[in-house]
Amino acid sequence: xxxxxxxxxxxxxxxxxxxxxxxxxxxxxxxxxxxxxxxxxxxxxxxxxxxxxxxxxxxxxxxxxxxxxxxxxxxxxxxxxxxxxxxxxxxxxxxxxxxxxxxxxxxxxxxxxxxxxxxxxxxxxxxxxxxxxxxxxxxxxxxxxxxxxxxxxxxxxxxxxxxxxxxxxxxxxxxxxxxxxxxxxxxxxxxxxxxxxxxxxxxxxxxxxxxxxxxxxxxxxxxxxxxxxxxxxxxxxxxxxxxxxxxxxxxxxxxxxxxxxxxxxxxxxxxxxxxxxxxxxxxxxxxxxxxxxxxxxxxxxxxxxxxxxxxxxxxxxxxxxxxxxxxxxxxxxxxxxxxxxxxxxxxxxxxxxxxxxxxxxxxxxxxxxxxxxxxxxxxxxxxxxxxxxxxxxxxxxxxxxxxxxxxxxxxxxxxxxxxxxxxxxxxxxxxxxxxxxxxxxxxxxxxxxxxxxxxxxxxxxxxxxxxxxxxxxxxxxxxxxxxxxxxxxxxxxxxxxxxxxxxxxxxxxxxxxxxxxxxxxxxxxxxxxxxxxxxxxxxxxxxxxxxxxxxxxxxxxxxxxxxxxxxxxxxxxxxxxxxxxxxxxxxxxxxxxxxxxxxxxxxxxxxxxxxxxxxxxxxxxxxxxxxxxxxxxxxxxxxxxxxxxxxxxxxxxxxxxxxxxxxxxxxxxxxxxxxxxxxxxxxxxxxxxxxxxxxxxxxxxxxxxxxxxxxxxxxxxxxxxxxxxxxxxxxxxxxxxxxxxx
Amino acid sequence: xxxxxxxxxxxxxxxxxxxxxxxxxxxxxxxxxxxxxxxxxxxxxxxxxxxxxxxxxxxxxxxxxxxxxxxxxxxxxxxxxxxxxxxxxxxxxxxxxxxxxxxxxxxxxxxxxxxxxxxxx
Amino acid sequence: xxxxxxxxxxxxxxxxxxxxxxxxxxxxxxxxxxxxxxxxxxxxxxxxxxxxxxxxxxxxxxxxxxxxxxxxxxxxxxxxxxxxxxxxxxxxxxxxxxxxxxxxxx
Numbered sequence: 001x002x003x004x005x006x007x008x009x010x011x012x013x014x015x016x017x018x019x020x021x022x023x024x025x026x027x028x029x030x031x032x033x034x035x036x037x038x039x040x041x042x043x044x045x046x047x048x049x050x051x052x053x054x055x056x057x058x059x060x061x062x063x064x065x066x067x068x069x070x071x072x073x074x075x076x077x078x079x080x081x082x083x084x085x086x087x088x089x090x091x092x093x094x095x096x097x098x099x100x101x102x103x104x105x106x107x108x109x110x111x112x113x114x115x116x117x118x119x120x121x122x123x124x125x126x127x128x129x130x131x132x133x134x135x136x137x138x139x140x141x142x143x144x145x146x147x148x149x150x151x152x153x154x155x156x157x158x159x160x161x162x163x164x165x166x167x168x169x170x171x172x173x174x175x176x177x178x179x180x181x182x183x184x185x186x187x188x189x190x191x192x193x194x195x196x197x198x199x200x201x202x203x204x205x206x207x208x209x210x211x212x213x214x215x216x217x218x219x220x221x222x223x224x225x226x227x228x229x230x231x232x233x234x235x236x237x238x239x240x241x242x243x244x245x246x247x248x249x250x251x252x253x254x255x256x257x258x259x260x261x262x263x264x265x266x267x268x269x270x271x272x273x274x275x276x277x278x279x280x281x282x283x284x285x286x287x288x289x290x291x292x293x294x295x296x297x298x299x300x301x302x303x304x305x306x307x308x309x310x311x312x313x314x315x316x317x318x319x320x321x322x323x324x325x326x327x328x329x330x331x332x333x334x335x336x337x338x339x340x341x342x343x344x345x346x347x348x349x350x351x352x353x354x355x356x357x358x359x360x361x362x363x364x365x366x367x368x369x370x371x372x373x374x375x376x377x378x379x380x381x382x383x384x385x386x387x388x389x390x391x392x393x394x395x396x397x398x399x400x401x402x403x404x405x406x407x408x409x410x411x412x413x414x415x416x417x418x419x420x421x422x423x424x425x426x427x428x429x430x431x432x433x434x435x436x437x438x439x440x441x442x443x444x445x446x447x448x449x450x451x452x453x454x455x456x457x458x459x460x461x462x463x464x465x466x467x468x469x470x471x472x473x474x475x476x477x478x479x480x481x482x483x484x485x486x487x488x489x490x491x492x493x494x495x496x497x498x499x500x501x502x503x504x505x506x507x508x509x510x511x512x513x514x515x516x517x518x519x520x521x522x523x524x525x526x527x528x529x530x531x532x533x534x535x536x537x538x539x540x541x542x543x544x545x546x547x548x549x550x551x552x553x554x555x556x557x558x559x560x561x562x563x564x565x566x567x568x569x570x571x572x573x574x575x576x577x578x579x580x581x582x583x584x585x586x587x588x589x590x591x592x593x594x595x596x597x598x599x600x601x602x603x604x605x606x607x608x609x610x611x612x613x614x615x616x617x618x619x620x621x622x623x624x625x626x627x628x629x630x631x632x633x634x635x636x637x638x639x640x641x642x643x644x645x646x647x648x649x650x651x652x653x654x655x656x657x658x659x660x661x662x663x664x665x666x667x668x669x670x671x672x673x674x675x676x677x678x679x680x681x682x683x684x685x686x687x688x689x690x691x692x693x694x695x696x697x698x699x700x701x702x703x704x705x706x707x708x709x710x711x712x713x714x715x716x717x718x719x720x721x722x723x724x725x726x727x728x729x730x731x732x733x734x735x736x737x738x739x740x741x742x
Numbered sequence: 743x744x745x746x747x748x749x750x751x752x753x754x755x756x757x758x759x760x761x762x763x764x765x766x767x768x769x770x771x772x773x774x775x776x777x778x779x780x781x782x783x784x785x786x787x788x789x790x791x792x793x794x795x796x797x798x799x800x801x802x803x804x805x806x807x808x809x810x811x812x813x814x815x816x817x818x819x820x821x822x823x824x825x826x827x828x829x830x831x832x833x834x835x836x837x838x839x840x841x842x843x844x845x846x847x848x849x850x851x852x853x854x855x856x857x858x859x860x861x862x863x
Numbered sequence: 864x865x866x867x868x869x870x871x872x873x874x875x876x877x878x879x880x881x882x883x884x885x886x887x888x889x890x891x892x893x894x895x896x897x898x899x900x901x902x903x904x905x906x907x908x909x910x911x912x913x914x915x916x917x918x919x920x921x922x923x924x925x926x927x928x929x930x931x932x933x934x935x936x937x938x939x940x941x942x943x944x945x946x947x948x949x950x951x952x953x954x955x956x957x958x959x960x961x962x963x964x965x966x967x968x969x
Contacts (some may be wrong), residue, residue, distance in 0.1 A: 055849055
C-alpha cells in the first residue's frame with residue numbers, strides 16, 4: 001500500500017471528522033425532527049465512508065469501532081431508537097475516539113493498546129447497550145461450526161478431479177456476466193483439465209436471440225487443495241441465474257445420477273459428454289444409466305407418472321459439504337494472520353527528515369574528502385588505511401541514502417493513460433498508449449518536476465503528432481494511433497521517450513513558421529536537429545488549427561526550460577509520415593554525482609564522470625602541425641576541442657611546450673557527440689556534492705553548479721551538454737575537410 | 743487491449759487505493775465521485791466494468807445503475823456494487839436494478855482484484 | 864463493429880465472403896445477427912473472416928455456433944478463413960475448434 005494513499009485517507013478522515021463534529025454540534029434542538037434526522041444522516045455517511053476506506057487499508061480497529069457506531073445510527077434512521085442527549089454525547093466521544101484511532105493509524109501503529117484500547121472497549125460497550133447485544137456473542141458467531149468427519153465413500157467414482165456442471169440462464173449475458181471470465185477464473189483455483197461446451201440449447205437461427213445465453217459447460221478441474229465453497233464462490237454472481245452442480249473428487253455415483261437427472265439434456269447425451277471430458281469412465285456411465293433406468297422403471301411400474309425424484313443420498317453430500325466449510329473457515333483465519341504479518345514491511349518517513357538526512361550525507365561526503373586530504377598529507381599508513389575504509393563506507397551510505405529517494409516512474413506513466421483517453425476523446429482520435437520501463441527508478445523530486453512537461457509532450461504527440469483516423473487509413477496506417485512511453489537508464493542518465501507513429505515533423509512547415517515569427521533569418525543554414533529544436537522556441541506553434549488542448553504556442557518552450565532546469569536535455573528524432581520520437585535525458589539524481597576533477601591554471605573544475613569518455617595527451621602527432629587548429633584526429637575521427645583556459649579566461653600554461661608541461665585532453669561524450677577540453681592537469685575522481693549557484697551566477701554559460709572540495713576550495717562543475725554544443729559549433733566555423741587531417 | 747474500469751465512490755482515498763490496485767493489475771481506470779459525475783464521464787468510450795459505491799451524495803449507486811441500464815451504450819456493462827454487510831436490502835435493490843455483482847465493505851485490494859478478474863478476465 | 868461483404872463474393876457462384884471487425888460482443892451481437900440473416904438465403908457458401916475482431920465474448924461464440932449449425936442444417940458450406948488472437952484463444956479455451964471448418968492460415 002502506498003504511503004500517498006494512506007496520507008489521502010488520513011486527510012479525508014480528518015475532513016469527515018470535522019463534518020461529523022459540525023453535524024453533532026447542530027443536534028442541539030432535538031425537538032426538530034427533520035433537522036435531527038438530517039444530522040444523523042450526515043453522521044452516518046461520515047462514519048460509513050471512514051469505515052469503508054479504513055477497510056481498504058486493513059485498519060481493523062477503525063473498522064470495528066465505526067461499525068458499531070454505524071449500527072446504532074442505523075437503528076436511529078430506521079426509527080427504532082430515538083435520539084436523546086445521552087446518545088449525542090456518546091456520539092461526540094465516539095467521534096473524538098475515532099479521531100484518536102485515525103491519529104494512531106497515521107503514526108503507523110498496528111492495532112490499539114493501552115488507554116486507547118480501554119476507551120475503545122468502554123465506548124463499544126456503551127454503544128452495544130443501544131443495540132441490545134453483548135459483544136462477546138457476536139464475535140463468536142463466526143466460527144461455531146462443528147466438524148463432522150465423513151466416512152470415505154465406498155462407491156466413489158475413479159475421477160480424482162472436481163466436476164463442475166453449468167447451465168447458464170438466459171439473462172447472464174445481458175447482465176454483463178461473461179461465462180468465459182468465470183471459467184477463466186477457475187484456473188486461479190486449479191488446473192482446467194477439460195472444458196466441454198454444451199450448446200444443445202441454442203435454438204434454430206430464426207428463434208435464436210443472440211443476447212440470450214443458451215450455453216452450458218461440463219468442466220473437469222484439477223484442484224487438490226480446494227473446497228466446494230471456494231468453487232461455489234467463483235460463480236456467486238451468477239448463482240441466481242445459473243444451474244450449478246459441483247461434484248468433489250471421488251464423488252459417490254449417486255451424486256452423478258442426481259446431477260445427470262437435473263440437467264436438461266438427454267441422459268444418454270450427458271453420459272457421453274461426461275465420459276468424453278473424463279469425469280466418468282465408460283463402465284461407470286453404464287452403471288449410472290442402468291441404476292437410473294431401474295429406478296425409473298420402478299416408479300413407472302407403480303403407475304405413478306411423475307418426475308423421478310432426486311436419488312442421491314442427500315446426507316452423503318451434506319456431510320461432504322460440512323467438511324469443506326470447516327476447512328474454508330480455518331483457511332480464512334490463516335490468511336488473515338498472514339496479511340497482518342506482511343503489512344509491517346514498510347515505514348512512513350517524513351519527507352523533511354529524509355531531506356535533512358541527504359543534506360547531512362552531502363556534508364559527510366565533503367568532510368570525509370577533507371579528512372582524506374589531511375590523512376594523505378600526514379602519510380601515516382595506518383591512518384590512510386582506516387581512511388580508505390571510511391571512504392568506502394561513506395560512499396555506500398551516500399548510495400543508499402540517494403536510493404531512498406528513488407521511486408518508480410510507472411505511477412507517473414499510468415496517470416497519462418487517463419490523459420490519453422481524454423485527449424483522444426476530445427480529438428476523436430483512437431490512441432493506444434503503450435508503456436514500457438515502468439519499473440525504472442528515478443529521484444522523487446525529478447519525477448514530480450518532470451510530470452507536467454511530460455504530460456504536455458504526450459498531449460502534443462496526440463494532438464499534433466497522430467493524424468485523424470481517415471488520414472491514417474488513407475496512407476495505409478492502422479486507424480489506431482500508437483504512442484509509446486518508455487523509460488530506461490543510459491550511461492548515467494535516465495531517458496524518457498515519447499514516441500508516436502503519427503505524421504512526423506515537417507521541416508518545411510517549421511522553417512516557414514520560424515521565418516514568419518522571426519525566429520531565424522532567411523538563408524540561415526540549419527541541420528535537422530536545429531530545425532526540430534525550433535519547436536521549443538517561445539511563441540512557436542505549427543498547428544494550423546488551434547485546438548483547446550495545445551497549439552497555443554505556449555508550453556513547448558516552458559517544457560524545454562523545465563527540463564533544462566533539471567539539468568536535462570531534449571532530443572527530437574522525426575521522419576515525415578512515420579512519426580516523431582522525443583527523448584528527455586535526465587540526470588539520475590539532483591544531489592550528488594561522481595565527478596572528474598581537473599585543473600586549469602589555478603582553478604579546479606569538475607566534469608561529471610559518466611560523461612568522460614577518455615583522457616589523452618595532446619601532442620603533435622595528434623594535432624598535426626597547425627598550432628591553432630581546434631580539432632584533432634582521434635583514431636581517424638574528427639574530435640573538435642577547446643581550451644578551458646580560453647573558455648573561462650584562466651591563465652593557462654599553453655605554449656610552454658618546451659618544458660615538462662604537457663596538455664591533456666579530456667574527451668567527453670554526450671548524446672553520441674564527442675568533444676575535447678584541454679586542461680592543465682588531471683586530478684582524478686571526486687565525489688561531488690552539487691551546490692546550486694547563487695542568483696548572480698545562474699546565467700553563467702558552461703557552468704552548471706559548484707561544489708566544495710575537501711580542501712575547502714570551490715570548484716565549478718562544467719555543463720558538458722552546453723559545452724559540447726559550443727565546441728562543435730566553433731569547430732564547424734573552420735570548415736573541416738577530411739584531407740586537412742593528418 | 744487493456745480493459746477499462748469505472749470506479750464510482752465519494753471517498754477519494756477509496757478511489758485512490760482502488761485506482762492504484764487496478765492500474766497495477768493493468769486495467770485502465772476512470773474515477774468518478776458519484777453517480778452524476780460517473781454519467782457525465784461516460785461518453786461513449788468502452789467501459790468493461792463499473793465498480794460503484796451505494797451511498798453517495800448527488801446520485802446514489804442504485805439510481806445510477808437504473809440510469810445506466812437505460813443507456814444503449816452501457817446497458818450491458820456489468821456493475822459491481824460496494825455494499826456493507828448491513829446493506830442486505832440495498833444489495834437486493836441493486837441486484838434488481840441490474841448490478842449483479844457485489845463486494846462487501848470493508849474489503850482489501852486483493853479481494854477487489856479477485857472479483858474484477860472474475861468479471862472481466 | 865461492422866459486418867462487411869468482402870471482395871470476391873459472387874452471387875452466381877453462391878459464394879459469400881464476410882468479415883467482422885472490432886467488436887463481437889453482447890453490445891453488438893444483435894446487429895451482427897441481423898446483418899448475417901440478410902445474407903443467409905442468398906448464398907450457398909460462406910467464408911467468414913474474423914482477423915480484425917478485437918474483442919469477443921461468449922455471445923460472439925454463441926453466434927458462431929448458432930450460425931454454424933444453421934448452415935449445416937441447410938447443407939450450406941461454412942468456413943472460418945481467419946481469426947484474430949482473441950477469437951482463436953476463446954475458441955481454444957472453450958474446446959470447440961473441431962466444430963468449425965477452419966482454413967489453415969499460416
